Amino acid sequence: MMHEQLDISGLVKRFGGLTALNSVDMTVGSGELLGLIGPNGSGKTTLLNIVSGYYKADGGSINFERRPVLGHAPHQLARQGIGRSFQVTKIFRRLTVLQNMLVAGLSDGAQSQSEATDRAMGLLRDLKLERLAHERASSLSGGQGKLLEFARIMMLSPKIVLLDEPFGGVHPELKRFMHDHIRKWNDSGVTIILISHDMGSIFDLCQRVVTLSYGDIICDGTPEETRNDPAVLDAYLGDHHGAA
Amino acid sequence: MSLVAILEQALNGLIVSSFYALAALGLAIIFGVLRVVNFAHGELYMLGGYAYFLAVASMGLPPVVGIVVAAAALAAMGALVEWLLIRPVYDGRADRPEEYSIMITFALSILLLNLANSLFGPWPRRPEPLFRGGVEIGELIVSGDRLAAAGVAVVLIAVLLAALRYTWAGRAVRAVSQNREAAAIFGISVTRVGMLAFATGAALAGLAGALMGPVFNVVPPMGVIPVIKAYVIVVLGGLGSIPGAIMGAIILGQVESFATILIPDPSRALAYKDAYGLVLLVGILLLRPQGLFGTKERRA
């Protein structure tokens, strides 16, 4: 049986008078591929920002591999094995693709420059970015940028990866390629939490789906259970967000 | 300290505040619309002083006309600067727009300062003021030129506030300040409002310079100190906030007026006079970067 890797309990986050997360409890097992869905403003990205250290919480606790997460800076959590992507890719546009990779490879000081370069080139090869290694990242297409962000995260050798809308604006062929890679990572033992509005991808990839609405978890089950849950349907239809 | 002395300090503070407010409002409008801190604002103020000087002393126009000339000249200059230098900030031509906007306005200030030095020479000029003589209010004596200039400044500020509230252009400026995208959707030309804002901001700086020039002196570095006050004021009130700028000016005027009498050694007190506002600025930016009256912007 897989052990509990990420344990979130009673997590609260408020922005002024608005409650973004209303005492959220959730555990994620090591090696899971979990989908996190919900209408706009339901608190998905807020949750992800707290787990990766970008936001402070107003209450509750988070443990990652039995170590507390809250109170740690993003770079510390990244080094402890929490990798994340951003809705709008945050690649370093004026650095080369390889330099983008090296930032992640060298940040904890454990690898030498040549070791990190070798590893980076290997990962770039996997993602078919190898021949662009010495180009500036600003010359990449949107989809290539998403792939570079993937590759950079893998450079960290993370234990868990939080993906925030990785398929936004990506054409279908590339999306399939990304699906394959997400599965491959997951098969190699990396836990993945996937936020997406793309229900096809979510139901296709994930064994378990958690649905947030107005800061509450309204459903936590298999894709089948989620699809048939009236509360989930209500949350989406009530907000006029068709499940795309 | 006697009551009269206190009143005198307070009144002096208010007079100074009205000058400061005029200069700072231009900075606030420009920042509100364009998200650009105009580091050349002090030099626009200085050019306003010279425009007034040329109109009144060289061309022999009456002081009131001189002030109008200064405003018009600086409005034209502001529109030109916006078109030539500021537009790349938001039309995507500048690679790093914020860095570019800071450096380009800072470089512009150096250019204008040296241009004035070359064109007009470093000598101080003293054009005819709006009004001469002293005014007595009870036991208080205030110099007339300062009071007149302050009065005009207050009227101008009132006119500006009314224009922002009741004219179509003013409402467009406020709309763009609050939400650029929404304003654009409602058919407001963001480019045109940007030019209008920079021209208005420059005109306000020029007006302040034209009013102040005869009270102090018209000289190339005359804008260096007032612009720093203007920075303090807009930061106090929250960058881009117009009511904030007015409150900031009132606060700074009083702080400077009274803080000077706290240091017993008078020559030292005088030397440090310009530092109080700066300490205030640093404190605000570090503790409450949204300003005393602003609301916090949430990081998305």
Added chain:
Amino acid sequence: MKLQTLRLLGLGLILLVFLALPLLLGDYWVYTITIGFYYAILAASWALLVGYIGRISFAQAAMAGLGGYASALSVQHAGLPPVLGLAAGVLVAGALGFVIGRLTLRLHGAYLGLTTIAFAEILRITATAEYQLTEGSRGLQVEPLLQDGSRSEYYYLFLAVTVACLALMTWLLRSRVGLFFQSIREDEDGAASLGVNVTLWKTVAFAISTAFAGLAGGLYAHFVQLITPSMMSLQEMGIVLAMAVIGGFHNVVFAALGGVSLQVLLEGLRELGEWRLVVFGLITLLILRLMPNGVFGTVADVLTDRLRKSGDDK
């Protein structure tokens, strides 16, 4: 490979020219270029901060002044030899830079610009106001760095220190630290998500940059043997900014070359009077607007491009 050798060749050639100059020029020009080396270090230190980590500062000239005063006063009052005075200046400027860097972590862009202007002006006003210590705007007499040093001795000393500073900066910026700086410039959140300690490097970058500025200021003070608060003014800061921008502020060597060459040009065009500063300001605006990599940066880009293309043809 070829590009690398060409680059080294170019730098070697420039160094040779600087080594030979005192043999060809009179005392006046040797003096002028020595001052140019002060600007070179200062412009490079500013470029290190603005060009690499993307933090703007208008306090660089004030930091040079602080380093100068700290060095001069510690020599005068604590009886330190000038070399240790310089070290004190570096420490004081670096320490204040560390504090400012730490305090301004959350500030960006124009907000950071305004804060650094305030710090710069507070320093300048303090140097003016504390006249018992600093002689105020009359200026403070400073011990010479070299007893009975000749113009060319100072020249070679300044040249050596400038080259050493640039080598140190280049080494740092080529290392992983330089990579972290640039990742922070490009995207702070993105850098943090990859394990870069953004807080640490932003603070350290400020401290390193101001420490170099402090060194430049100390050297200048002990060379000219007079220091006044006007070297801390925003006008002086404008000149440093213009030098770095014209040279190319995305590269410390280009910024330094901008510093020396503009100092020489400004002296050479003396008969134009104040107009040369107008031209100088105009060029800065044009460069910012049309040639954001600066003169040397653009020349280097064009050469690199040519070389690449000719390599492709083969």
